[in-house]
Each structure stands twice: as C-alpha cells, then as structure tokens.
Amino acid sequence: MRVAGVMSGTSLDGIDVAIIEINGRRITTIGFQSTPYSPAARRAILAVSNTTTTTAAISRLNFQLGELYARAVQRACRRYGPVELIGCHGQTIYHEGGANTLQIGEAAVIAERTGVPVVSDFRPRDIAAGGQGAPLVPFVDCLLFGHPRRTRIALNIGGIANITVIPSGIAFDTGPGNMVIDALTREYTNGRQKFDRNGRIAAQGKLNRPLLDRLLADPYYRRQPPKSAGREQYGAEFVARLKQTGLPLPDLIATATVLTAASIAMAAAPFHPDELIVSGGGAHNSQILAHLAAFLPGVALAISNDYGIDVDAKEALAFAILAYRTWRRKPSNLPSATGARQPVILGKINL
Amino acid sequence: MRVAGVMSGTSLDGIDVAIIEINGRRITTIGFQSTPYSPAARRAILAVSNTTTTTAAISRLNFQLGELYARAVQRACRRYGPVELIGCHGQTIYHEGGANTLQIGEAAVIAERTGVPVVSDFRPRDIAAGGQGAPLVPFVDCLLFGHPRRTRIALNIGGIANITVIPSGIAFDTGPGNMVIDALTREYTNGRQKFDRNGRIAAQGKLNRPLLDRLLADPYYRRQPPKSAGREQYGAEFVARLKQTGLPLPDLIATATVLTAASIAMAAAPFHPDELIVSGGGAHNSQILAHLAAFLPGVALAISNDYGIDVDAKEALAFAILAYRTWRRKPSNLPSATGARQPVILGKINL
Numbered sequence: 224m225r226v227a228g229v230m231s232g233t234s235l236d237g238i239d240v241a242i243i244e245i246n247g248r249r250i251t252t253i254g255f256q257s258t259p260y261s262p263a264a265r266r267a268i269l270a271v272s273n274t275t276t277t278t279a280a281i282s283r284l285n286f287q288l289g290e291l292y293a294r295a296v297q298r299a300c301r302r303y304g305p306v307e308l309i310g311c312h313g314q315t316i317y318h319e320g321g322a323n324t325l326q327i328g329e330a331a332v333i334a335e336r337t338g339v340p341v342v343s344d345f346r347p348r349d350i351a352a353g354g355q356g357a358p359l360v361p362f363v364d365c366l367l368f369g370h371p372r373r374t375r376i377a378l379n380i381g382g383i384a385n386i387t388v389i390p391s392g393i394a395f396d397t398g399p400g401n402m403v404i405d406a407l408t409r410e411y412t413n414g415r416q417k418f419d420r421n422g423r424i425a426a427q428g429k430l431n432r433p434l435l436d437r438l439l440a441d442p443y444y445r446r447q448p449p450k451s452a453g454r455e456q457y458g459a460e461f462v463a464r465l466k467q468t469g470l471p472l473p474d475l476i477a478t479a480t481v482l483t484a485a486s487i488a489m490a491a492a493p494f495h496p497d498e499l500i501v502s503g504g505g506a507h508n509s510q511i512l513a514h515l516a517a518f519l520p521g522v523a524l525a526i527s528n529d530y531g532i533d534v535d536a537k538e539a540l541a542f543a544i545l546a547y548r549t550w551r552r553k554p555s556n557l558p559s560a561t562g563a564r565q566p567v568i569l570g571k572i573n574l
Numbered sequence: 575m576r577v578a579g580v581m582s583g584t585s586l587d588g589i590d591v592a593i594i595e596i597n598g599r600r601i602t603t604i605g606f607q608s609t610p611y612s613p614a615a616r617r618a619i620l621a622v623s624n625t626t627t628t629t630a631a632i633s634r635l636n637f638q639l640g641e642l643y644a645r646a647v648q649r650a651c652r653r654y655g656p657v658e659l660i661g662c663h664g665q666t667i668y669h670e671g672g673a674n675t676l677q678i679g680e681a682a683v684i685a686e687r688t689g690v691p692v693v694s695d696f697r698p699r700d701i702a703a704g705g706q707g708a709p710l711v712p713f714v715d716c717l718l719f720g721h722p723r724r725t726r727i728a729l730n731i732g733g734i735a736n737i738t739v740i741p742s743g744i745a746f747d748t749g750p751g752n753m754v755i756d757a758l759t760r761e762y763t764n765g766r767q768k769f770d771r772n773g774r775i776a777a778q779g780k781l782n783r784p785l786l787d788r789l790l791a792d793p794y795y796r797r798q799p800p801k802s803a804g805r806e807q808y809g810a811e812f813v814a815r816l817k818q819t820g821l822p823l824p825d826l827i828a829t830a831t832v833l834t835a836a837s838i839a840m841a842a843a844p845f846h847p848d849e850l851i852v853s854g855g856g857a858h859n860s861q862i863l864a865h866l867a868a869f870l871p872g873v874a875l876a877i878s879n880d881y882g883i884d885v886d887a888k889e890a891l892a893f894a895i896l897a898y899r900t901w902r903r904k905p906s907n908l909p910s911a912t913g914a915r916q917p918v919i920l921g922k923i924n925l
C-alpha cells in the first residue's frame with residue numbers, strides 16, 4: 224500500500240509530504256517534498272494561535288488549510304505517483320497536554336479533492352485515554368528501528384531535540400535542538416541565513432566553557448523523564464541572555480551547538496545505547512554530530528538515511544505509518560511515551 | 575446493528591439520544607432520551623459562538639462537550655441496552671453554508687469512554703463536494719418514507735419548519751416553525767411556559783386576518799427553492815414588530831400559529847403531495863395540525879409516529895442512520911437538498 228504522510232509543524236515553515244510504500248513489515252520511502260506556507264497562510268495561522276480570535280476565523284482557516292494540504296499532496300503525487308491512503312497531522316493551534324488539543328486542516332476537503340481516504344486528528348484519542356497526546360513519533364521509531372538485541376536511541380533534532388529509547392519506548396525532549404543556533408545565525412547573518420549550514424559558523428567560533436557549564440546547570444537536564452521542553456524555554460529571552468554575555472556571535476553559536484550535543488548526550492548516556500540514529504534538520508549539522516560522537520564514546524552514530532529514512536522526511540513519514548495503523552484498526556500510541564492508560568487506535572478516518 | 579444517534583441543536587436545549595436497531599432495510603426505534611445542557615454548558619457554547627473568543631476556549635469546550643455527549647449516550651444505553659455504533663452531530667459553533675462549518679464535541683472522547691466506534695463531523699464533506707453542508711436529514715426522510723407510487727412530504731416543525739419532498743428529494747425551509755409561537759408564549763406566561771402546549775393559548779386567541787396577510791406577503795414564501803431561513807429572520811426583531819400591533823398576546827399567538835401552518839401549506843401545495851408526515855415539536859401542537867389539514871384538503875395528514883418514528887426523536891435518529899451509512903461506506907448526502915456536485919460518504923470514523 225502506498226501512503227502519503229503530511230506534517231506541518233509549529234515552526235510554520237510549510238507542509239511536508241512523504242510518500243512511502245508498505246509491504247507487510249517492509250517500509251520504503253518513495254519520495255519527499257516540502258511546500259512552504261505563503262506569508263498570508265503563516266499570518267492566518269498565527270492570528271488564530273494568538274490570545275483572542277473569532278470562531279469564524281478558525282472555521283474558515285480549517286477549510287483553507289484543507290485545500291493547501293490537498294494541493295501539497297497532489298503536487299507530491301504528480302512527482303512520485305498516486306497513493307491509496309493519506310495521513311495528515313494538521314496544524315496545531317492549541318495544545319494543553321493531557322487536557323485538550325486542537326489541530327485544524329479539514330481532512331474532508333483533502334479526501335474530496337484527492338479521492339483518497341484520509342486519517343487525521345491523531346492526538347485527541349490519546350488524550351481521551353489519559354495521555355499527553357504527544358509525542359506520537361516514538362511509536363514509529365520503535366517500529367522502524369527496533370532490534371532484537373541492540374539498544375538503540377532515535378534522536379530527532381528539530382527546534383527542540385528529543386530521543387526515543389528503543390525498545391523500552393521511553394521518550395522525552397532532551398533540550399534545545401536547532402532553535403537557539405538558528406536564532407543566533409539569523410542575528411549574525413542579518414537574516415540572510417536561517418540556519419548554520421553544516422555548522423560552518425560554529426566551526427569558526429570558540430566554545431566558551433564557563434558559559435556552557437552555566438547553561439548545563441539548568442535542572443531540566445537532570446530531571447527524570449517524562450518531560451517536555453516548550454519552545455518558549457529556548458526562545459527570544461534565552462537568546463537575549465546569551466547576547467548579554469558580550470561574547471562574539473560565532474562563539475555563542477559554537478557554544479549553543481555544543482549545548483545541544485551535550486544535553487542530548489546527558490539524556491542518552493544513562494540508557495547505555497549501542498547506537499544513536501539521528502534525524503531532523505540537525506542531522507545535517509556535522510558539528511553537532513562530531514560533538515555527539517565525542518560525548519558518547521563507544522556509541523555507534525548513524526543518521527536515519529542509513530536505515531532508508533530520509534532525515535528530513537521522518538516526521539511526515541511517521542504520520543503515513545500512523546495512518547496505516549489506523550486503517551488496519553491497530554493502536555499506535557505508545558503509553559510509555561504519552562502516559563496513556565492503554566494503547567488506542569488514533570485518528571479519524573475520512574472515507 | 576444497534577446504533578445511537580446524538581443530536582444537539584442551535585436552540586441549546588440539550589443532548590438528544592435516539593437508539594435504533596437496523597436490520598437490512600428495517601429500522602426500529604428502541605428508545606429516546608433527552609439530557610438538558612446545564613446553564614454553564616449553555617453559557618460556554620454561547621461564549622464561543624459569539625464574535626470574539628480564544629482558541630483555548632474552543633479547544634477546551636471541544637473536549638468538555640465530548641464528555642457530555644459520552645455521558646448522555648451512556649445514560650441512554652443504561653436504559654435501552656448497548657449499541658455497536660454511535661453517530662454524533664456535534665454542536666455547531668459556526669456555519670457558512672457552502673464555504674465552511676464547525677461542529678465541536680470531540681468524538682475521540684466519546685469513542686474512548688463508550689468503547690464504541692463513533693462517526694462524527696457529517697457536514698464538512700458535503701461542503702467540500704460543493705454543497706451547503708445542510709440539510710442532511712432529507713436523505714433520511716427519503717430512506718424512511720419513500721413509497722413506490724405516493725408523493726409524500728416529510729415536514730419537520732422545529733424552531734424553523736422545513737419540508738422534504740419524497741421521492742424527488744427537494745428540501746427547503748418553509749418559514750417559521752415554533753420559534754415565534756414559543757417567544758410569544760414565554761412573553762405571555764412570564765417565562766413559565768416555553769411553548770404553547772398543544773396550542774391551548776392559540777385556541778383561546780383570535781386570528782387577525784389583516785396581520786396574517788401582511789406577514790404572508792414576505793417574498794420569502796414565494797421564492798423558489800433551494801432556500802433556507804435563518805433563526806434571525808424570526809427572532810427578537812420579528813416578535814417586537816408583532817407586539818407593536820398592540821394586539822392581545824393570545825391573538826398574536828393564534829396568528830403566528832396560522833402563519834406557521836399557512837407558510838408550510840404554500841410551500842407544500844405545488845408538489846401535490848398525497849401525504850404529509852409531520853415530526854418535530856410542532857407535531858404536538860394540534861392547532862398547527864388542524865390548520866394544516868384545512869389548508870391542504872385531500873392531503874392525508876400523519877405524524878411520524880404512525881411510521882414508527884417518534885416525532886421528537888427523528889433528528890437524533892437521523893444521525894444514527896447517517897452514521898450507519900458511513901460505517902457501510904455508503905454516501906448519505908442528497909445533492910438535490912444540499913447542492914453538492916455528487917453523493918459523498920459523510921463524516922469521520924473514530925474506531
């Protein structure tokens with residue numbers, strides 16, 4: 224069965240579509256494509272994510288996003304061929320873990336435009352079962368990377384970094400991923416670069432050890448999981464405090480890069496992994512990978528591409544796999560990761 | 575298969591649950607129960623239906639209503655026995671016919687609490703297919719009351735009155751149902767009575783013919799279908815204008831009662847029905863029924879109970895039938911009623 228997975232994250236970059244082929248337990252990536260949001264779409268999403276809005280704005284945006292998702296899938300299918308099922312995460316406009324969550328992007332519109340069944344709205348059922356409604360990808364990590372004897376850790380370095388310990392299914396945010404590095408890079412390049420391509424700026428800077436030690440003293444890094452790091456934790460305020468040190472920006476970028484790697488290593492080490500499998504934007508940053516290797520001697524370092532999973536496509540691909548599970552009437556939350564009372568079948572099916 | 579249908583309308587009275595048994599083409603009503611909304615629930619729904627709100631309020635209410643729906647279904651099942659499928663209309667908090675629509679009441683919560691699959695969110699797919707997303711009940715009218723030779727009209731007298739011509743499937747709002755009578759009755763009884771029980775007040779009043787003629791001159795009643803009457807069309811302003819006539823309230827109630835019957839008759843007569851099958855609250859008002867009989871000589875007058883469909887349960891029952899259609903992967907919109915380009919499978923399935 225050929226399945227498309229559609230993901231659009233809170234960074235509002237745009238819509239990622241991954242197309243996979245599922246043959247029993249074998250999963251093959253067929254293709255991956257990103258469609259950026261227009262500035263108008265980004266503004267409309269931010270408007271309803273703010274404090275006050277109108278029910279009309281949400282209702283309209285729900286249908287508009289459905290059209291955008293449909294077009295992104297159709298674009299990917301023109302390039303990679305047709306699919307028989309679509310899994311769409313939707314755009315999160317509100318999330319209170321364990322209490323409620325709201326994703327929009329009307330799946331009935333996607334189903335009608337494409338003529339293909341759509342599974343959507345994956346998080347509410349886990350919350351109804353007592354879970355946080357997140358994270359959902361660790362289930363897919365266990366499915367993709369499970370090994371009979373080896374302990375593996377799937378590491379995703381997005382804005383925030385998170386790990387899934389396999390096979391135990393323990394999953395949590397380790398701390399910053401790229402978002403501090405990205406913010407400092409935008410500052411350093413006057414907005415010309417959105418991220419530190421392959422860690423080049425970090426490589427020119429100098430690690431400031433006292434600053435790193437101070438940052439790593441944050442009790443978050445020592446707290447036992449489950450735990451999750453909000454985007455606000457490493458947002459504008461965090462970056463402003465770094466700049467107050469007066470250090471040159473390349474040094475700050477170098478230090479933030481080591482902070483990402485060090486906090487990941489602190490989180491991973493207690494599980495004594497045999498292997499670390501990296502995905503997400505951070506997998507392109509060889510500085511982060513080099514520091515990880517140094518901090519975790521004896522741990523084999525791989526990127527998910529080594530296992531046939533494009534590092535950029537993993538999240539979108541995950542929602543294709545979750546949709547397939549639902550289609551087959553199989554549960555796909557991981558209670559060890561979300562805190563749910565039991566495994567449940569996620570999502571809503573639009574025929 | 576035993577199926578529960580859950581309906582809560584814009585009048586915010588509460589949650590109606592109908593339980594039916596479907597055996598091939600035979601549909602039997604097992605039971606019907608209403609659970610009123612608490613004043614707090616009613617206030618919360620009104621708050622998000624108003625001009626400005628917060629995304630948080632909508633997200634929270636979505637989950638809270640899910641819990642209320644689940645409890646209403648569980649209460650009905652304790653009385654009438656278990657069900658294998660639930661169809662839940664949800665609470666409409668925004669609707670722009672043909673463009674977008676927003677029903678809340680998280681179906682994942684209902685499915686999780688009851689352990690029974692839930693079909694929800696029936697309207698968006700019809701809109702995606704170019705329809706108005708309403709009315710959806712005419713499809714069920716045709717299914718329930720279709721006859722090989724007779725032309726029947728299913729008439730529902732709720733706040734607004736609407737008819738479905740069977741078998742043609744033409745369906746539209748005829749004008750006021752009970753809402754003008756209800757408002758005048760609350761006024762006359764200082765809020766002690768919410769409706770004119772069995773038309774008793776109307777029976778004591780005197781029809782004012784010139785006023786009736788003036789009201790019937792509204793071009794709405796002569797306009798060709800498709801057409802729909804908003805609740806605002808017969809709301810506070812309409813009632814205020816009636817009171818400005820200075821006529822005694824029982825006379826106004828009598829005249830409003832005849833207006834309801836006359837506008838229905840004007841809408842129904844051109845289709846030359848053999849039979850009129852009445853449901854909704856207005857079916858309890860013998861004054862309306864008597865006027866209908868007088869205005870439509872030669873048309874057999876029945877209430878839906880005569881066909882095994884409780885007049886109060888019909889809407890909730892309709893969503894049980896629509897859910898069953900979706901479960902069986904069958905379309906259930908009526909393009910002649912909604913304006914959709916083609917029949918589509920409505921709703922989202924929560925397993």
